[in-house]
Amino acid sequence: xxxxxxxxxxxxxxxxxxxxxxxxxxxxxxxxxxxxxxxxxxxxxxxxxxxxxxxxxxxxxxxxxxxxxxxxxxxxxxxxxxxxxxxxxxxxxxxxxxxxxxxxxxxxxxxxxxxxxxxxxxxxxxxxxxxxxxxxxxxxxxxxxxxxxxxxxxxxxxxxxxxxxxxxxxxxxxxxxxxxxxxxxxxxxxxxxxxxxxxxxxxxxxxxxxxxxxxxxxxx
Numbered sequence: 001x002x003x004x005x006x007x008x009x010x011x012x013x014x015x016x017x018x019x020x021x022x023x024x025x026x027x028x029x030x031x032x033x034x035x036x037x038x039x040x041x042x043x044x045x046x047x048x049x050x051x052x053x054x055x056x057x058x059x060x061x062x063x064x065x066x067x068x069x070x071x072x073x074x075x076x077x078x079x080x081x082x083x084x085x086x087x088x089x090x091x092x093x094x095x096x097x098x099x100x101x102x103x104x105x106x107x108x109x110x111x112x113x114x115x116x117x118x119x120x121x122x123x124x125x126x127x128x129x130x131x132x133x134x135x136x137x138x139x140x141x142x143x144x145x146x147x148x149x150x151x152x153x154x155x156x157x158x159x160x161x162x163x164x165x166x167x168x169x170x171x172x173x174x175x176x177x178x179x180x181x182x183x184x185x186x187x188x189x190x191x192x193x194x195x196x197x198x199x200x201x202x203x204x205x206x207x208x209x210x211x212x213x214x215x216x217x218x219x220x
Contacts, residue, residue, distance in 0.1 A: 001070045001159075002124070002144055002168045005029050005099035006113075007036060012097060012121040016173070023049045031069040032062070037128055037142050038094035040180035050128060052094075054143035055080045060134040071127060073169065073191050077161045082143065085127045091182050093123035093171055094144060100204065101158040112158070113204035125169040125190060136192055142151055145169045145187075150191040170194040 007029050013021055021036055029035045029052055037050040053065025058080075068081050076086040098115035116122050125145040132138050149155035149167035156165050169191060171179045179190060 001166050002099045003031055006097040008095035008097060008121040019045055019047060032065050035094055037092045037094055048140050051139060051141040053141060054129050055131045055139050055141040056129060058132050070146050072147050073147050082127060085129045086185060089183050090128050091144060092126045092128045092177055094126045095121045095123050097121055103158050106159055110202050111204050111206050114161050114199060114201045116198060117200050123171040125171050147191050151163050153196045
């Protein structure tokens with residue numbers, strides 16, 4: 001499950017021929033942080049700043065977002081939090097420079113980064129929602145879609161031993177428009193592990209921050 005990643009940079013967006021990102025966001029993203037989401041409207045490709053953690057329309061506040069930043073592709077229609085956005089085909093991508101997972105070495109978790117070898121940003125499949133909370137606040141939010149990774153050469157090495165092995169779903173660059181234009185809920189052709197020969201993983205210990213930083217609770 002991906003709970004921490006480095007967002008796409010403005011330079012990477014330019015290199016990929018994407019629209020300019022006109023809002024600010026943190027370099028590293030954690031649940032309930034704001035992150036860039038790319039989607040397709042009648043005007044073409046557009047960016048929105050969204051909460052990392054989907055807030056469904058029936059939610060009265062933001063608390064649920066702490067538990068909805070990843071969504072299993074196998075149960076999108078079954079989970080109340082994601083079913084409406086999925087049925088409405090509200091597909092987007094969260095482009096990232098790299099994402100972080102825990103690898104257990106001698107029984108202790110280490111933070112490792114997964115990134116493209118060529119340095120390009122890549123697209124993680126996402127669902128998005130727009131919700132009006134009880135207090136009238138309008139919240140734009142999104143979740144990353146995940147898949148089984150037990151057979152993936154790279155991703156099966158992550159997460160705690162004897163636990164479920166999951167990976168984010170990476171949308172290939174050449175299928176971006178196809179994904180963003182999808183108008184039906186059969187996403188099976190996109191549920192495949194990213195090509196290991198195009199990616200690399202490396203030990204990436206976190207930097208120490210002050211005691212109030214969310215990073216302090218990650219990968220200790």
